[in-house]
Amino acid sequence: MAQERRISEQAIAYWNTLRKEGALPPFDAIKPEDIPHIWEDCFVARIYQHPETGRRTHAYLRIGENIRRMVEGDLASEMSLLVLDNLTQKYRYVTDNCSAAVDQSERKSADGKRVIKYRQAIAPLGTDDGNVTHILVAMRYLVADVTV
Numbered sequence: 276m277a278q279e280r281r282i283s284e285q286a287i288a289y290w291n292t293l294r295k296e297g298a299l300p301p302f303d304a305i306k307p308e309d310i311p312h313i314w315e316d317c318f319v320a321r322i323y324q325h326p327e328t329g330r331r332t333h334a335y336l337r338i339g340e341n342i343r344r345m346v347e348g349d350l351a352s353e354m355s356l357l358v359l360d361n362l363t364q365k366y367r368y369v370t371d372n373c374s375a376a377v378d379q380s381e382r383k384s385a386d387g388k389r390v391i392k393y394r395q396a397i398a399p400l401g402t403d404d405g406n407v408t409h410i411l412v413a414m415r416y417l418v419a420d421v422t423v
Contacts, residue, residue, distance in 0.1 A: 283395060290375055299406075301400060320335050365378050377395070379394040390420075393417075394416075
């Protein structure tokens with residue numbers, strides 16, 4: 276099989292190889308050495324019930340170096356807004372349906388001089404009975420000058 280070019284397709288293909296008879300792959304099935312070409316473009320979030328509110332929430336366990344540069348760069352606040360606009364809804368979809376999803380979007384920077392685009396794959400990890408304990412996210416982004 277030819278290797279997919281898009282990171283979202285590569286991540287979902289890897290996730291599918293870890294599934295056994297349609298069950299969610301467990302968190303400990305993720306092996307960075309299996310996906311070294313995309314691992315620095317990934318982050319992992321643990322999903323849990325908040326002890327005070329009882330609401331489902333998440334905590335980041337691992338953030339790849341390329342993702343870290345994105346959230347610490349000069350467009351950090353704009354990238355965060357772009358991604359976070361849909362992230363909670365996508366996490367809910369993935370955890371409720373126990374299935375992977377692809378999310379993509381774009382917007383102009385606040386100064387209107389650049390366009391920011393991203394694509395991410397969001398894949399649930401968990402138990403055989405469908406309890407989502409973690410989410411694996413693989414993301415790439417592009418920042419380009421707006422041409423007139």
